[in-house]
Amino acid sequence: MPQKRDITVIGAGPAGAVTAILLARLGYDVLMLFRARGRPRIEGLSQRVVEVLGVHGLDGSLSAVGPAVNRQAVWNGEAAARNLEFATERNAFDAGLLRDAEANGVRCLETTRVSLTGQTETPLVRVTSAEGETLELSPRFVIEARGRSAPYGLTRPTVGAETTALTRRIGGQAHAPQTMVESFADGWAWYVCDGAQAFLQIFVDSAGGLPKRAALAALFDAHAETLVQISAAIAPGKPVGPVTTRNAAPRMASSILTGSTIRVGDAASAPDPLSGNGVFAALGSGLSAVAVVNTIIETPENRALAQRFYEERTQDGFLRFARVGRSFYAMEKRWSTRPFWRARANWPDQEPPHVPAGSGKLRIERRPVVDGGLIVERKVVVTPDQPRGIWRVDSVPLAELIEHLHESEGEPIAERAPLLANRMGIGNGKLAVALDWLRSRRVLAAGESVAIEPASIDLDSIELKGEKGANH
Ligand SMILES: Cc1cc2nc3c(=O)[nH]c(=O)nc-3n(C[C@H](O)[C@H](O)[C@H](O)COP(=O)(O)OP(=O)(O)OC[C@H]3O[C@@H](n4cnc5c(N)ncnc54)[C@H](O)[C@@H]3O)c2cc1C
Structure with missing residues (x-):
């Protein structure tokens, strides 16, 4: 008889481990399958990786982060010193992740063979443990975290050069x-x-x-x-x-959430290593997958919302990395006609990697966001540089703030602020941070009075899209 467990995570890299740990903290019974480590290799981890590990109290992996070293780049014949990165031996780092997982109640099993079938509501995982024991598992949910070696089945991923x-x-x-x-x-x-x-x-x-x-x-x-x-x-x-x-080709799976199987980290979307952000992206993917899985199990009526959230997040991240990479490849002019550079300077498209903050119109829409470990629908502020929308800045809901500001246009902002903070149940400091965000997006016009900048805000769409529709 297959063993019934809540969640099986296949793969114990950063994406699998962080997903396993956070699901275990939510109270799920989590089994994480891992393989014997390979040859030593060093990767450069960014400061943001260290911050994420610290915020989530992952002391085992944090203690395995290597020394901060200077980064240099010699590109298009020009040498430039970049910021620091942490030169980290990945086997030691992954062993630290395993310690973190065990310390958080995740059961970890070393395996030599794993197969996953039935990516429907009832996935089946067949495992041969390092001791030679064969197990059949039928968990409620499978986290596919085998990195670049995760099979794609019959689907075709999007692949760069x-x-x-x-x-x-x-x-x-x-x-x-x-x-x-x-x-x-x-x-x-x-x-x-x-x-x-x-x-x-x-x-x-x-x-x-x-x-x-x-x-x-x-x-x-x-x-x-x-x-x-x-x-x-x-x-x-x-x-x-x-x-x-x-x-090392950038690649994104075409189907990342099917039935009760979700792909995380490189298994969902593997960035070009030129970005130097693969581990950070893998941690972020795992963190968002936790809310998605929790939503599908706890509030199945919100499955479509959770799926939309996860797919948009993954596709948006992949495209951003790809466009930043393309711009960097295009900066190398000396060999631009050679096949390596030609293939990379035009992929995936010609869209700019970043839209400058404060350009274009702002809209308020209902979008999926993470709240209290679940995906829910909230009013968010959508700007050209934040197409998936911003729900809160320093815990202040921005859409609500804009609507309040709209009611008090023309009034002195200094007088209005304490009342506004009180009405929204937030501190003056938090309100100041949120107002600064709106100023940086040129939503609030400079001056002493509350004034919503008409050039930058689409006043017609301040009424929510579809607010009177059947879903809201
Ligand atoms: C050449 C290269 C250089 C890179 N350099 C950097 C860098 O400097 N900085 C950076 O941030 N990122 C770098 N990356 C990217 C980074 O390695 C990945 O983005 C990141 O490790 C993804 O994490 P993950 O958890 O999704 O997958 P992985 O870290 O790949 O983890 C997958 C895990 O699944 C396990 N697994 C696979 N098959 C099975 C199986 N059948 N059963 C059980 N377990 C299995 C593997 O053993 C592994 O532990 C680089 C990538 C490449 C290709």
Whole structure:
């Protein structure tokens, strides 16, 4: 008989672990399946990753975050110092996530084989544990968190230019901790050293395939020799040992929530590693999936809303990363006609990656938001730079604030503010932060009186879209 459990998480990277931990904290019985770790590898984690781990009290993974190192970029022949990143050994980090999961009551099982079938209301997970035991699980919900190795089944993901990362260790004496990105004629390279070990990753186009394993080292070395700044940083060290390969193309699954299976992290949407934000994006995806799963189980009548929330969030994030990446690739002009650069400077489209804050009209609409661990519908403020809408700024509901302000146009703002704060049940400090947000979006006109800037707010649509419709 298949064992009945609440939730099975397949994969224990950042997305799987954070989803498992937060669902366990909500009281679900969570089993997380993980695999033995692979070769050592270092990734650069952003400050935002450290903040998310801290906010959620994930001390095990936090203590495995590596040293803050300087980031440098040499792109289009120009060298620039960027901000810091944390050079973190991923096996140690993932072991920290596992400790966090166990400390939060998630049951963790090492497996050698996993198969998932029946992605309907009754998924079935067949598992061979590291001890050789075979189990059949029929959980209420499955979290597909196997990263880039999560199968797509019969569906076709959206994929950017096919890219493979070739990695070799750098031998020789210990080097200064740092990271460096450098472009070259047929790709780009990332050198990372955490003070103890160093690696060089070379990202190349693999649309036409790659040479056989035996010839990969020669390909790697031929590209590495063209790197000017990285070669200087590595010297007198040299690439040593075998070349490992990882798929690095940006990709997004076409179906991320089917029946009782949800894809999180790279399994849903894997950004181009050029973004350097994969782990942050994976944590964010897991955090939002928790509310989606909780909604579908606790308030199934809101399933469609939760699905819309998750799909929009995933697609929007994927497109943003892709457009930022495209703009960065297009900045490299020296080899713009070569296949690697040509394929990346025009994908996914020509839309700008960011719309400047304060441009265009503002609307108030009803959209799905996360409230108290559930997806619910609320009035949000939609601006061109925030197409999914902003519900609250520092816990102040913006749409409600705009509606109140609308009633008191022309009145002195200093006199109006305490009354407004009182009416909305918020502190003066919070109100000031929300008013500043509206000013930054040029919604409030500069001056001493409450004045909604007519050029930036679409006054006609301050009446909610569909407010009188059947759903509201
Ligand atoms: C070459 C390269 C370099 C990168 N560099 C960076 C970087 O510097 N900074 C950054 O933030 N991001 C980087 N990324 C992206 C980052 O690695 C991912 O975005 C992030 O790890 C995604 O987290 P995840 O939890 O979704 O998946 P993963 O971290 O991939 O975790 C998936 C987990 O599932 C497990 N798994 C797979 N199959 C099974 C199975 N059958 N049974 C059980 N478990 C299974 C795996 O062992 C793994 O633990 C890089 C990616 C690539 C390809």
